[in-house]
Amino acid sequence: MTTTESTTLLDRVTVAPETGRPIPDAATREIIGHAPVHTVTDLDAAVAAARAAQPAWAALGHEERSRILHAIADEIEANAEELAVLLSREQGKPLDGPNARFEVGASAAWVRNAADTAIETEVVFEDGPARSELHYEALGVVGAIGPWNWPMMITVWQIAPALRMGNAVVVKPSEYTPLSVLALASVFNRHLPADVLTVVSGDREVGAAIAAHPGVDKIMFTGSTATGRRIVESSANNLARLTLELGGNDPGIVLPDTDVSAIAENLFWGAFINTGQTCAALKRLYVHESVYDEVVDALAELARVIPMGRGLEEGNVLGPLQNEQQFGIVARLVDDARSRGARVVSGGEPAPELGPLFYRATVVADIEDGAALVDEEQFGPVIPVVKYTDVDDAIARANASSQGLGASVWSNDPEAAVEVARRVQAGTVWINQHGAVNPNVPFGGTKASGYGHEFGVHGLKAVSSPKVISR
Structure with missing residues (x-):
C-alpha cells in the first residue's frame, strides 16, 4: 500500500508544532514539519517493549524474516519518490545524481542484500566423533545511532542486518534529519511486528542514554570520532558490543x-x-x-x-x-x-x-x-x-x-x-575511484575512524552472538 496525497509519510511522522521540534528545509530554511521530542523515559519504554517483542521475532527464523525484509524493500520502492522528496528537503541533497533518489534506491538494495546473504554454521573442529560448530544467534536489542548526511541509507545499514539476525532495534536519528528516518521506519513497520523497530527522536541526552542502557546489547554508531569516544566510555556500563564508523579525513x-x-x-x-x-x-x-x-x-x-x-x-x-x-x-x-x-x-x-x-x-x-x-x-x-x-x-x-x-x-x-x-x-x-561501497564487501575503519565491519556476512556476524556447540 502506498501513501496518498492526504496521508503522506510526512503527515504520518510530524507532530503538532506545540509538542515538536521544528525541522527546516535545508535549502530554504522554511519549516517543513515538527519532529517528536522523545525523552530518556520514552527510550526506557521503547527498550522494554523491544526486549519483550524480540524473542518472538527471533523465533520466526531466517526464512520468514528474510521474506518480511523483501516485502519491506518492495514497500520502500513503492514509496521511493515520496521518500526521496522528504529526504531532499530535510537533508538538502538534490533528487538527481548520486543523491536522494540514489539513497532511497540503495536503501532498498541493502535491505534485500541483508535478506539474501547466507550465514552458515561453521565447523571449526572435527576429529572422528568430536565436532565443534560455531553458530550465530540474535543478540537481543540493538541500539542504532545514525548521522544526518545519509540518514536513510546508513540507518538501513544498521537496522536491516540486525533485523535479519532476529534482533529488535531502537533507532536514534540525528536531531537534524529525524523526519527522514521516522518516515523510513514507518515503511518498515507496515510489515514488522509491533515494537520490533522503534524510533526515539530525541537529543544528545537520549543518544548517550542508549549507549549506557542496561537493556541494549549492541550499539551501532556512525558519526564523529569525538562522539564515538563518548559512546565507548558509556558502553562500559553495560558492556554493549560496538560497531563504530567514525570520521575520516x-x-x-x-x-x-x-x-x-x-x-x-x-x-x-x-x-x-x-x-x-x-x-x-x-x-x-x-x-x-x-x-x-x-x-x-x-x-x-x-x-x-x-x-x-x-x-x-x-x-x-x-x-x-x-x-x-x-x-x-x-x-x-x-x-x-x-x-x-x-x-x-x-x-x-x-x-x-x-x-x-x-x-x-x-x-x-x-x-x-x-x-x-x-x-x-x-x-x-x-x-x-x-x-x-x-x-x-x-x-x-x-x-x-x-x-x-x-x-x-x-x-x-x-x-x-x-x-x-x-x-x-x-x-x-x-x-581509480573513491567512496564506492558494495553491500557484499566489508566496510569499516581503522585508527580513530572506528572499529567493526558492516555489510555482507561480516555485517550479519557483527549483530550476532557467536555460540560454540561442541560434542
Whole structure:
C-alpha cells in the first residue's frame, strides 16, 4: 500500500508544532514539519517493549524474516519518490545524481542484500566423533545511532542486518534529519511486528542514554570520532558490543604520469558526492608534480560547471550544507587556507543567491600539510590539492592522520596502484575511484575512524552472538 496525497509519510511522522521540534528545509530554511521530542523515559519504554517483542521475532527464523525484509524493500520502492522528496528537503541533497533518489534506491538494495546473504554454521573442529560448530544467534536489542548526511541509507545499514539476525532495534536519528528516518521506519513497520523497530527522536541526552542502557546489547554508531569516544566510555556500563564508523579525513594519491582526463570525473565525485558531506569522501588529495597543474585545472573546471541549487529543482546535483554549524566549519577552513597564502582556484565563497547555506564547490591549490583544511575533516564542498615529488613522501603524509576510514590511489598502472594501496593505512583503499561501497564487501575503519565491519556476512556476524556447540 502506498501513501496518498492526504496521508503522506510526512503527515504520518510530524507532530503538532506545540509538542515538536521544528525541522527546516535545508535549502530554504522554511519549516517543513515538527519532529517528536522523545525523552530518556520514552527510550526506557521503547527498550522494554523491544526486549519483550524480540524473542518472538527471533523465533520466526531466517526464512520468514528474510521474506518480511523483501516485502519491506518492495514497500520502500513503492514509496521511493515520496521518500526521496522528504529526504531532499530535510537533508538538502538534490533528487538527481548520486543523491536522494540514489539513497532511497540503495536503501532498498541493502535491505534485500541483508535478506539474501547466507550465514552458515561453521565447523571449526572435527576429529572422528568430536565436532565443534560455531553458530550465530540474535543478540537481543540493538541500539542504532545514525548521522544526518545519509540518514536513510546508513540507518538501513544498521537496522536491516540486525533485523535479519532476529534482533529488535531502537533507532536514534540525528536531531537534524529525524523526519527522514521516522518516515523510513514507518515503511518498515507496515510489515514488522509491533515494537520490533522503534524510533526515539530525541537529543544528545537520549543518544548517550542508549549507549549506557542496561537493556541494549549492541550499539551501532556512525558519526564523529569525538562522539564515538563518548559512546565507548558509556558502553562500559553495560558492556554493549560496538560497531563504530567514525570520521575520516580520507587521502587520495595521484601517481606520476596518470591520465588526468581519464580520472577527473571520478576524482571530482570522490570528493564532492553529497556536496562533500560523506564520511568516506576524498578529503585531501596528494598529486605528483608531473600532473599537478592538470589535476587542479580539471577539478576546478568541473567545480565551476556542475549544477548546484535547491534539491527539488531537477538537474541540480550539488546542494547546500545541511546545517549552520557545518557551513561555519567549511567557511572557516577555507578562509584559514586563504590567509595562509593558498590559492583558491574555484569557489571559496558562499552562494547566497541560492540559499542561506550554499557554499560554492571549491578547489584549493598550493597548500601544505599543517593547514587546517588539510589536517581537519572539512565535510563540505572543498578539496585541498597538495603537490608532492616523491611517492614515499606522499604515502607518509597520507598516513600521518589519526584517522583511517578510506583512501584512494589513482594511476594508469593498476599494479603500481595496488603496491601503494597496500602501504596506505585505511580500512578501504580504492583504485581509480573513491567512496564506492558494495553491500557484499566489508566496510569499516581503522585508527580513530572506528572499529567493526558492516555489510555482507561480516555485517550479519557483527549483530550476532557467536555460540560454540561442541560434542
